[in-house]
Amino acid sequence: MKIFVFLQLFTLCVAAVLAGCSNEPTAPDRSKTVFPDANFFYDMIPNDAAFSDSVASHFANGARLRVSPNSSYTISFEIAGEEVPELQLFRSYEKNGSWYYQLARSLKGSLENGRVTYNFICEENSPTFWFTSLVGSDNERYTGSLKKVSFEGEGMYSQSFNLNLVVVGEYTYTSDSLSVEQLAKKIKDGFEKYYKTKIDTIFISYSSEHPEQGRNFSQNRPYVADQMEGKFPALFNVWPDSKKSAALDLILVHRIEQKNVLGFSEIFGMGMLDGGRGVVIATHQTTDFAIVQQSSESVVMVAIHESGHFFGLRHTTQTKADADVSHDFSVKEDGIGDTPWCPPIALKGESVDLAYFNRRKLFGVNVFFDCPDSRNVMYPYDMDEIDDFSFSADQLEIVRKNLTLIAH
């Protein structure tokens, strides 16, 4: 049995560089503008089913929303009492090296059965981040407590998408010796099977052919991706062929520098176009003892799993590595009604997990039955004895909604 870790990445957002001022005049009929004020902004992913206590407790000071052009959104939360705060939403912009907020919306909420609801449409030209603040009836920051903050959205993009397999550096083959063309075909078939959709095209691209990056990424030697290269998945976004540019990039490297990591992707990729990102996969894995060549089955499953993150899905059970990246230890599982999760491994670190699994194996207990979500594609670890993975119906529904929000 091998256990490898999938990573789900959040874009870190530290607010130290944001200055709380604006050159927008405040209209007289509007309440006072109360700017976001936080050292760290917790991220809200559209249609995320997990309720984060961290988001709830920081929402009035500032949470960060991922919004897309011409998309309709509903934010709601539970509240005690009758006072309905005003929700103010801000865009941020850079000027002379400093970042500023600008008020984008002031929203009155409606209260029903203890839950306040706000609706808005984002009319930005491209996917971006907005920031929240809540204003009480005294025109000061709202200080009441919130629970179960929800952020739902639906947008204008198609639910169908194409794939672009981008071979970065020398192609170093799968353990079953598939060519790039054979691997691409297998990935396309896998996406159609697991996402229950039709993929029109999987393009094949080579890093050396990229108009801007070609000279930096020769095809003569294997490429090792350092997952800390935050911009790396975005480098191969734009191609002369606009259909290829709009496809989801599956960036295939030799291996990822960090041990036991099979692939990585941001949670909710926002866009497949210029400025968007892709998912990173590898033919080889770095382990404690060796560089291990992967089977094509494994590479395909990693591509499908990482794309699940790109489309906005969390791991069924959150690991410590996930919480370390999101800075949010209040979320233990994906919150999705029809996916089970695994309390013994929730928020546990890799070494604890390995000890747990190894001990189970030593005692001859089949570990797969210990975690009821181990057959879900979004289970946080890869166990290669399992070959009957699936997404749940609710997970696929979230993917369908989020595809309408992801620019492509």
Ligand SMILES: [Zn+2]
């Ligand atoms: Zn993952």
